[in-house]
Amino acid sequence: MKKNRIQLICRILKTDIVYESSDGMLTAFFDILSQSPLIQSDSLRRILREGCEMQEAPFVHLDEHNCYFAAIKTSEGFLYMGPMCHQELKGRALSLMYNSYGIKENRYNPLPVFTLPQIRDMVNLTGLTVNEGSAEDEELIQISHIIADDDTRIKQEQVNFILHEEEENDYSAYRHSFREEQMLMQAIREGRPEDAVRLAENMDHDSGRLSKNYMRHLKNLAIIGIALCSRAAIDGGLPPESAYQISGYYIEKCDATENAANMLLYRNKAIMELAGYIRNQHESPSASNYSERCKDYIRKHYREKIYLQDIADSLGLSPTYLSRRFSKDTGECVQDYINRIRVYHASNLLLYSDRSLSEIAFYVGFPNQSYFGKIFKKFKNMSPKAYQDRYRSSEYIAKE
Structure with missing residues (x-):
């Protein structure tokens, strides 16, 4: 291989060129190795190598960042070129490209920008220098799936889809609302x-x-x-x-x-x-049963701290669906029903037990007496004490 000529091409074209021998040894024809995807990424070289082995012409690979890489088969190994860009990469886009190949540094070298015909000619020139021959333009285009005409548009007749052409950071194109x-x-x-x-x-x-x-x-x-x-x-x-x-x-x-x-x-x-x-x-007829099963869960666990997620999990539903289903079937939200059941049991205790208001509040599941009083008044239109004084049996008081 004519290393002096490859070195010259590398300097003139300002693109990285790496040679990989049959035993896997790498030779770089540039200086900054730490920022070369061809050096740092084994997977990239494997893609290029496998693509090149499947055809006689040079293989050109376009990655997800719109960067081109090429592979040329030689008598003793492979020659890799790239990255070569058709559009300028800068800022975050440049960082993402380097990061995708495992390269992470504080600053990244800008990448050279070429037209697609220039990239094609560069690959052909390098192939001619290495192998004293080159692929025809049409063969290179067809085999490596390169679009040689900048005005060529991708057409997918099977898909009813329009891809808006827009510049990077141009948000003028319409998007769905x-x-x-x-x-x-x-x-x-x-x-x-x-x-x-x-x-x-x-x-x-x-x-x-x-x-x-x-x-x-x-x-x-x-x-x-x-x-x-x-x-x-x-x-x-x-x-x-x-x-x-x-x-x-x-x-x-x-x-x-x-x-x-x-x-x-x-x-x-x-x-x-x-x-x-x-x-x-x-x-399904069983859909309306979810609300009844929810009620049953609440009646069994009203003294505990009840979370909507726990009820939903017990029924195999999402909390959002259960909440909406319960409200539709009963006309009230799940939390109101929980409070209604707690107030019902608290009412009985107020009339037929000697527990204090705070003890009753904690017993039926309220976190404190103040909140208990607020919720109780919402359902009974009076405070727990007023309810107890008004409705507690005189016979029960006498027994005390």
């Missing part, structure tokens, strides 16, 4: 799967860009949508373990596929399954 997102969550909670899918698909048209990489954008869109909908399903009454099982299954499907149509298809299937479960649960 918070109200639209809330409408989707409400459709899930109420068990309306068809409406939920329709709302999700409408929002796809107006979603903000989640990644500069189109496929990564779609994948993020699908995964985030499934995660949000699973939380809404839990609020709607779906047991958390069931929601996590459904969402986990479809998130794995989305993560594994590189087919754009399948990503949103899996998202829609997850929505249908989550909302469909809620609908079936609401239509």
Whole structure:
């Protein structure tokens, strides 16, 4: 290998070049090794090496940060180039790129910016220098999936989706409103799967860009949508373990596929399954029994400190769904019913026991006498003492 020529190319092109011999030894043709993904990331070199072994032409890899890396097979090993950028990376974007390859320093060197034809020519020039031959432009483009024309747009006819072109930090492009997102969550909670899918698909048209990489954008869109909908399903009454099982299954499907149509298809299937479960649960005759079972729990545990989460867990429901279901069935909230039961038992003790007001308050589950008096008056329209004085049997007083 002509090392002097490679050194010259490295200086002229201002891009890192690394040679890996057949025994795994690395030779760098630049100075700052600590900030080179090609040196620091074994996984990146493996991707480049495996891609290059599958074809005769140089292999070009585009990562999730829109940085290009190239691999050229030689007679005794591989020559790696990069990163080469089509758009400038700066600030947080630059830090994220370096961090993704395990590089963490206080300051990072800026990356050179090239046009796509320049990147293509650089790879060809280096390949010609190393192997005394180069791939044809069209072969390099097709095999490595490089878009040579800056005006070329990705088209996915299977997906009814529009990706807005926008500059970094440009928020002028329309995004779906918070109200639209809330409408989707409400459709899930109420068990309306068809409406939920329709709302999700409408929002796809107006979603903000989640990644500069189109496929990564779609994948993020699908995964985030499934995660949000699973939380809404839990609020709607779906047991958390069931929601996590459904969402986990479809998130794995989305993560594994590189087919754009399948990503949103899996998202829609997850929505249908989550909302469909809620609908079936609401239509079940046993749904109205949840409130009665909630009452039964309260009657058994009124003397203890009762949390809505504990009741919901005992019924296999989410606290939000249980609260909404109970209010719909009974006309009062769960906490009011708890207080009503406590006041009922306190009333009996006021009339038929010799316990003090503070003892009665603690016995029926109130934290202190003051709060007991406030809640008691809310239900009985008088204080505990006034109630006791008015209704306590004279016969019971005589027995004292």
